[in-house]
Structure formats: structure tokens, C-alpha cells
Amino acid sequence: MRPIFVDSNIFIYASGNPHPCKNLSLQFLTKIAKGQIKALISAEVLQEILHRYCAINDRGRGFAVFDDCLQIITVVLPLTKQDVLKARGILQEYPLIDARDAAHTAVMLNREIQTICSYDKHYDQIKEIKRIEP
Secondary structure, eight states: OOOEEEOHHHHHHHHSSSOTTHHHHHHHHHHHHTTSSOEEEEHHHHHHHHHHHHHTTOHHHHHHHHHHHHHHOOOEEOOOHHHHHHHHHHHHHOTTSOHHHHHHHHHHHHTTOOEEEOSOGGGGGOTTSEEEOO
16 A cells, blocks of 8 residues: 555644535545555644644644644654755746645655645646545
């Protein structure tokens, strides 16, 4: 079973208010927790979760999502100098991708991870990876 990189928006929707993506995200994370899906994240995903909840002045919820994330997914990849260099190239090649998503993509490519689970459709532009939704 090949691992799937999980974007921060999956955790954010799963823990958020009612939304069409909430239940699908919860079901996907439950499958990961049960070992039915092999998944991983990077340290940048954790930072993005903290950033999001600090930005909306909801640190308590942010800490809970952060902690839940680490309970569900045990493999957390680092963001290295090589990843940042790769992210720069991705930003240059794909001008509609933002810096955080370029970092996620770089971590994936540098470790031969082919699939990301995300609601962000702009990942579809990047020919080297495949985006799925829960």
C-alpha cells in the first residue's frame, strides 16, 4: 500500500463546523486511524494547522486539531533545505500554486510520494502528483 500525503484542509474540515466536506473528511481520517489507509504528513502541515487557528484567534481548537492529527498520523516528514529548493522550482514552474502547497509538493516529490488527499484543486495542475478527495 503506497502512502498518501494528507493536506491540512482534511483535518480542518473534519474538526470544523457543519460543511459538505466534514463527514467525508472524518470518514477518511477514521480509515487512516484503523490502518486501512497508509498516510503521512510533513511538519509544514502541522505548522499550517497552527497558523490557521492562530489567524482566526482560536488557539484552543488549533491545539486540539494539532494533537488529533498526531494521534491519527504517526509519520511526520521534515521540511529540509532540499525540499525548500524544490518548492522554489515548483513555484517557478506553477505560478498559481502558493508557497505552502509548493512545500507539500516538494516533500512528496523528494520522497517519491505520488498522491495527496486535498480539497485544493490547484494541485491538479502539478503533473508529477495525483490529487484525491476523501
